[in-house]
Amino acid sequence: MSRRSSTDLTTRMREQAAGLGEVHDPALAALTRIRDSYLAVPGPPPSAEVEGFLAGERPLAVGQPAGRPLRTSRWRRAVAWLVGAGLAWQVGLGSTAAFAVVTSVGIAGSLPAPAQEVFDKVLTTLSPFDRAPKHDRQTHEPDGDDPRRKAPQPTDLETRGPVEGVGYAGETDEELRQPGSSPDSTEPAPGADAPDDTDVRVPHGGGQPATPPSPGGGPHPVQPPGSGDEEGPDEGEDAEAPEEPDEEDESEDDESEDDEPEDDGELEEDDEPEEDDELEEDDR
């Protein structure tokens, strides 16, 4: 194709349509005809939703996600309802919320020690659950002050954990040691037959049977590594494939054009210097 005075495709089309082009290009003429024929059709009627925008009846959702106004509206309605509710409603709702919070924290065993003891007693009294007091569960926590003690290793916990939690009844290992053997001990030995270290594991109360671990109370066996919450959300389902906004056959890049049988001959044409000059002019 010969050179043109203009540099842009659409400009050349306009010039040719106006008879200004130097050479009649059938391709540009066809494109011009196609464009004019489609644009000659009256514009589409706006849909009802677009009509709303054009009439100014719908406020523009400027810079907000689509769902946000709805959530804000629900939250505001809830607050308005709470403010407008009667005193009895507010007191009842607050009491219920406070009870729920205290119960939840108590069941989790995270209340302060005195409160937790009271909670455990109340729970044991009022419910069929036999919840061991918290200090029982804390009996075998490692004592950081005593250098002779070390933190329980997983192997220790696996072998002794469930057994050690019962029968000590408020005494720690330090208390069960022979009084006076510890440099920190200030109390005299209560008797000559105080148990030595080998007797530490003898339960208090002389062979009283160990209380079976209650549901929700007592020491829990150590879970093996990896046995925790493994049922996370299935990311495979939720993960969306990346949006591919373009043609489905992305693999057909410019290189794929060479695969067209009809273009095989064009490759030689395209490599002509004249075509390259045209390209540079087109896209300058």
Place this chain on the structure above:
Amino acid sequence: MDHVDFGDVLAAARSGAPWACTEIWSRYAPGVAAFLRARGSAEADDLTSEVFIAVFTTLEGFSGDEAAFRGYVYTLAYRRWVDEVRRRSRRPAETEWSPGHDGRQTDSAEQDAAEREGTAWARRMIETLSPEQRDVLLLRIFADLTIEQVAHLMGKRVGAVKALQRRGLATLRRRMAASEPLGLDALIEETS
């Protein structure tokens, strides 16, 4: 619109001014619908409305001049068109038969001559291009987008878009030269 600064129209449309939204619609909707029809959309009017709903609702996030806005509008249109193609590939649409859309029929000499002389012939010529060549050429002639804008819109490199345009034009020229319209006089001579 020509005498109204685009920045003023955009600012007014952002604030929800009906006249500005109407200006944007009347200026760009015919071109968008024409592009979608030329690309073969069966729901060009509905898609055009969808495009402008998206334009009006995301107007606040747009920044740029009129050329960038035109590219933005046609990017939305192109993506809606791709969505429609995907929908159609999953669930082929059933359309009633009409002679104009039946590509199996063999045109008579008179029909062929009339078609070659008309726009339908040009449309058929461009339909022989590969889809990507057609996308590039139609986006350039309908939306008046630059090569860079088309490349960004289609997710391709600038060089790839240049090659598509060059080969599309070359193919059109070659095929048109091979099937030059006969003209009525030549047709009469041939058939007599």
